[in-house]
Amino acid sequence: MTDSLFEGLTSAQRDAVSHVDGPILVLAGPGSGKTRVVTHRIAYMLRSGVYSSQIVALTFTNKAAQEMRSRVERLAPESTVWVSTFHRFCARLLRAYSNLVGLEPNYTIYDTSDSLQILKRALQTEEISMTHATPEKVAKAISWAKNNMVLPERYEANSANAISSIVQDVYPEYQRQLRAANAVDFDDMLMLVAQMLQENPELRAALDERFRYILVDEYQDTNLVQYLLVRSLSQQHPNLGVTGDPDQSIYGWRGANLNNILDYEKDFDQVKVVRLEQNFRSTPNILSVADHLIGHNKRRKKKSLFTDHPTGKPVRFLSYVTSHEEAQAIATRIATYVAQGKRQPRDFAIFYRVNALSRAYEEALRQQGIPYMIVSGVEFYHRKEIKDVLGYAMLVNNPRDDVAFTRVVNTPTRGIGKTTILKLQVHALDHGISMLDAAREAGMIDSLNKRAAVAVAKFVAIFDRISLKINQPVEEILGAILSETGLRAQYEDSDDEEDVSRLENIDELLSSAREFDFQHPEDGTLEQYLEDKALVNETDEFDTALDRVTLMTLHAAKGLEFPHVFMVAIEEGLLPHERSKDSDAQLEEERRLMFVGITRAQEELELSTANQRDFRGRRMMTVPSKFLFELPREEMDFQAALGRYAPTSQEWEDVHDIPPDDFSQIGESGNISDDSPSNSPSSHTRMLITAADMVKGPSSSAPKLNPDQFHQSMAVIHPNYGLGKIIAMSGEGAKRTATVQFVTGDQKKFVLAYSELRSASSS
DNA sequence: CCCAGTGTCTTTTTT
DNA sequence: AGACACTGGG
Numbered sequence: 001m002t003d004s005l006f007e008g009l010t011s012a013q014r015d016a017v018s019h020v021d022g023p024i025l026v027l028a029g030p031g032s033g034k035t036r037v038v039t040h041r042i043a044y045m046l047r048s049g050v051y052s053s054q055i056v057a058l059t060f061t062n063k064a065a066q067e068m069r070s071r072v073e074r075l076a077p078e079s080t081v082w083v084s085t086f087h088r089f090c091a092r093l094l095r096a097y098s099n100l101v102g103l104e105p106n107y108t109i110y111d112t113s114d115s116l117q118i119l120k121r122a123l124q125t126e127e128i129s130m131t132h133a134t135p136e137k138v139a140k141a142i143s144w145a146k147n148n149m150v151l152p153e154r155y156e157a158n159s160a161n162a163i164s165s166i167v168q169d170v171y172p173e174y175q176r177q178l179r180a181a182n183a184v185d186f187d188d189m190l191m192l193v194a195q196m197l198q199e200n201p202e203l204r205a206a207l208d209e210r211f212r213y214i215l216v217d218e219y220q221d222t223n224l225v226q227y228l229l230v231r232s233l234s235q236q237h238p239n240l241g242v243t244g245d246p247d248q249s250i251y252g253w254r255g256a257n258l259n260n261i262l263d264y265e266k267d268f269d270q271v272k273v274v275r276l277e278q279n280f281r282s283t284p285n286i287l288s289v290a291d292h293l294i295g296h297n298k299r300r301k302k303k304s305l306f307t308d309h310p311t312g313k314p315v316r317f318l319s320y321v322t323s324h325e326e327a328q329a330i331a332t333r334i335a336t337y338v339a340q341g342k343r344q345p346r347d348f349a350i351f352y353r354v355n356a357l358s359r360a361y362e363e364a365l366r367q368q369g370i371p372y373m374i375v376s377g378v379e380f381y382h383r384k385e386i387k388d389v390l391g392y393a394m395l396v397n398n399p400r401d402d403v404a405f406t407r408v409v410n411t412p413t414r415g416i417g418k419t420t421i422l423k424l425q426v427h428a429l430d431h432g433i434s435m436l437d438a439a440r441e442a443g444m445i446d447s448l449n450k451r452a453a454v455a456v457a458k459f460v461a462i463f464d465r466i467s468l469k470i471n472q473p474v475e476e477i478l479g480a481i482l483s484e485t486g487l488r489a490q491y492e493d494s495d496d497e498e499d500v501s502r503l504e505n506i507d508e509l510l511s512s513a514r515e516f517d518f519q520h521p522e523d524g525t526l527e528q529y530l531e532d533k534a535l536v537n538e539t540d541e542f543d544t545a546l547d548r549v550t551l552m553t554l555h556a557a558k559g560l561e562f563p564h565v566f567m568v569a570i571e572e573g574l575l576p577h578e579r580s581k582d583s584d585a586q587l588e589e590e591r592r593l594m595f596v597g598i599t600r601a602q603e604e605l606e607l608s609t610a611n612q613r614d615f616r617g618r619r620m621m622t623v624p625s626k627f628l629f630e631l632p633r634e635e636m637d638f639q640a641a642l643g644r645y646a647p648t649s650q651e652w653e654d655v656h657d658i659p660p661d662d663f664s665q666i667g668e669s670g671n672i673s674d675d676s677p678s679n680s681p682s683s684h685t686r687m688l689i690t691a692a693d694m695v696k697g698p699s700s701s702a703p704k705l706n707p708d709q710f711h712q713s714m715a716v717i718h719p720n721y722g723l724g725k726i727i728a729m730s731g732e733g734a735k736r737t738a739t740v741q742f743v744t745g746d747q748k749k750f751v752l753a754y755s756e757l758r759s760a761s762s763s
Numbered sequence: 764c765c766c767a768g769t770g771t772c773t774t775t776t777t778t
Numbered sequence: 779a780g781a782c783a784c785t786g787g788g
Contacts, residue, residue, distance in 0.1 A: 061778075087778050112777085186777085186778050190778090251777080254777065353776090354775055354776085355774075356773090356774075356780095413765080415765095416764090419764085535778065536778095553775080554775090554776085555775075555776045577776090579775070616779060
């Protein structure tokens with residue numbers, strides 16, 4: 001059967017495309033045409049007589065869903081295959097069967113910050129003292145539990161973990177308050193659906209029947225709940241088709257379980273396995289670098305990547321003296337290429353490990369007048385002014401939403417302070433009603449003074465007026481909110497520059513609402529609109545049509561490709577990230593992250609480090625990432641940047657062998673001055689000196705020093721903690737303190753006058 | 764109750 | 779550096 005669906009496909013790809021019934025695992029290396037295979041397979045299934053309505057394709061991001069949807073539509077224009085993210089899929093099931101898990105259909109979806117509010121409240125109601133934990137950490141632990149299908153009542157504290165006992169106490173209360181507010185957090189959406197399927201076998205069977213063919217993209221990123229979900233819908237009809245690449249699993253930190261893909265063949269009988277190893281994206285040089293790196297991971301399924309592309313240029317590695325120079329050099333190179341007509345701005349991407357690094361590159365590009373776009377940053381829907389407006393809308397849609405109530409009751413300020421809100425909350429809790437209902441009874445709450453009660457009553461009146469509009473088009477509802485509450489007037493009256501941009505954002509929100517109304521002439525409910533907003537993210541609107549250099553994190557880069565890629569700041573502490581050093585599993589994930597970055601490049605790839613990096617308002621000395629030593633250096637182009645010194649590979653090994661363990665970001669040379677004298681002739685030897693400082697053994701005979709004899713980036717020794725380096729100092733005289741980074745990884749602060757800190761150098 | 768000023772801590776990544 | 783929580787004066 002040769003036809004257009006199979007045209008131009010490799011035999012492995014055809015093999016996968018022509019598989020209709022039964023489980024299939026497609027192990028797809030980077031750039032191996034995975035999306036093409038999936039979409040062609042769907043088209044093939046349709047052609048083989050499967051109904052559109054029996055197929056559902058699940059992805060993680062909206063971006064991926066959109067991409068897949070449009071490609072399916074192109075291949076099979078008449079089809080109505082449901083392509084959705086996991087969360088949207090679950091959102092819809094939850095609406096339909098909300099009663100099974102104690103929700104109303106108009107439930108609210110809380111984002112991370114909303115959930116955190118509820119959690120804080122729950123911690124208060126349970127009167128849990130937070131001596132050794134932060135709400136964020138507890139939230140993370142709860143999220144972990146939910147991702148692993150541990151229901152509140154089933155959670156058991158682990159004596160080895162201090163957080164877990166807090167979680168045991170607060171998790172049920174947190175969950176109770178979410179339900180009371182008729183709200184769910186992101187994790188709930190998945191967990192509740194999985195729970196629903198577990199507890200209602202007949203529903204499970206019906207949905208299994210309905211969704212006979214399930215396709216899961218990026219299967220290596222699924223967590224336990226997602227696994228349970230798709231598994232339970234693939235019992236009578238085990239037509240589960242999963243695609244993924246264990247080497248590109250980079251979401252372990254949010255519960256993704258690599259075992260799901262590694263053990264897939266054990267989970268189902270007669271699994272068809274197809275490996276897509278031919279790469280259509282990159283040059284052999286780039287692939288070789290990727291391959292060498294990932295070869296250092298132990299937990300993986302071996303794949304051999306190959307391509308028939310021409311060799312291409314060697315991958316470059318550049319070592320710069322300062323982060324400033326690194327940024328300058330990159331911007332200059334881009335500008336040159338563009339000026340020469342070799343490339344367009346859109347051909348370039350700059351990848352970094354953390355968002356906070358973007359600034360330097362941004363500035364350099366701006367100076368060169370090169371257009372660029374940053375993917376990520378503060379998300380539109382998370383901005384204060386937007387959340388305020390939507391807060392009212394959320395409360396209208398779900399009057400039990402206490403978080404929304406708390407957010408808007410005094411926005412803009414109308415004399416309802418903390419104490420008043422607290423009293424309303426207590427009253428609500430005591431009577432088992434929502435805070436809005438408590439507000440309606442404000443006049444009868446004894447503890448409230450008259451003035452507060454009047455202010456609250458006023459708020460309720462405003463709210464009720466807005467509520468009348470609930471069935472109007474969304475744009476009208478939002479418009480009513482803006483005028484009734486005085487929010488618009490507040491921003492209009494101000495000539496603060498920030499308020500002007502806020503107003504612009506609000507106008508953008510209104511136009512998005514208009515767009516929504518237009519798209520949904522019949523079913524455009526406020527409920528739908530809010531769900532939409534809760535589940536999108538600005539990265540989804542990443543626009544490839546614009547001719548701009550792309551700046552983004554390595555995580556955001558997954559699934560994309562660019563002709564010329566720069567990966568910057570490949571330094572210990574950043575990549576691998578310092579928080580990923582505890583376990584081998586985390587380290588392997590960092591390595592995969594670098595692998596993902598490398599394999600985004602089509603033609604040219606440049607890796608770089610800077611010996612000295614400005615980061616978070618500090619200037620740090622850096623150590624090159626250990627990953628750089630895992631690359632095939634003989635195949636690469638190792639260069640000194642701008643003719644300056646770059647260490648030879650031998651010197652690098654020396655540096656790297658020195659520190660016991662990972663000694664990242666040693667030292668700091670004071671605060672940043674505007675014009676750094678990075679041209680000083682000696683600056684190139686800094687890294688080596690730093691390292692050498694560290695090897696000098698502890699000199700036990702060092703005399704006790706006066707506080708003023710300590711200085712930044714000095715090597716010190718402490719009787720209990722051992723060798724370390726001063727990374728920051730503050731205070732004056734007797735209160736003079738030093739923050740010391742020890743080789744053990746600990747960081748401690750000492751008041752110098754009282755500490756046992758000595759100089760570590762023998763001089 | 765509100766505001767401004769200070770101190771602390773961070774975010775690695777996202778639905 | 780910047781966001782955020784907390785403090786104390788108005």
